[in-house]
Amino acid sequence: MSKKIGLVAHDKKKQDLTVWCGQSKDKLAQYELFATGTTGKAIIDATDLPVHLLKSGPLGGDAQLGAMIVEGELDGLVFFIDPLTAMPHDVDVKALIRLATLYDVPFACNKATADAVLTLF
Template sequence: MNIALMSHDRKKELMVQFCIAYCGILSKHTICATNTTGRLVSEATGLPVQLFLSHEHGGSQQIGARIAYNEIDMVLFFNDPQSGDLDADLKYITNLCDQYNVPYATNLATAEVLIHGLERGDLDWRDIINPKTKPFTA
């Protein structure tokens, strides 16, 4: 499965800690992320992470395009509700996930439910509904 990682600045450390904790599960999947988040996760875990542009330079739009083409199977976006930075791009990601039935977590609790479901095979329906042609590339 293709998993996209995104996080607000004040939640990047939480994303890194989450990925360290679940590195064993994540290592079985293809990970992509906006630039800063992806670099931090890759450096901390050793996981290969496909890096897109930073959010402010269009990384959210790159991920959004891949959601629209059913190339993303799960989005983990650790939102900082106090940042007031839920801009149009991130709202767009939320709408795309709803439109294409892509599991989407905006906080640690939901991300843990999704990651455990991924490990159990609860999300294998994505492979049936959206067969992969090949993993995404930059």
């Protein structure tokens, strides 16, 4: 069964994530990909990779990824966080990071760590 990877980026980081997905396309194509709504659509548009679309982050998409982690259904998380912009759903962002930490899920918050996480699988 293929590994399941979560992909998320805040608005100012979406381009970084879509570029990274394009660069990592062959590797990412081996996994089952899940993304928050707007991020996922941007990845599909940029790369044609198949992505399961969850709700948009502010509407619960981060919480859905957190629930997947709790259920043991996510093997890795790539979450390009914008550290310079306040988010209306900051509690959800923090909850997702907390759950990835709590459940020891490989978690990348930028390109350097995303490259490292991909080498784990």
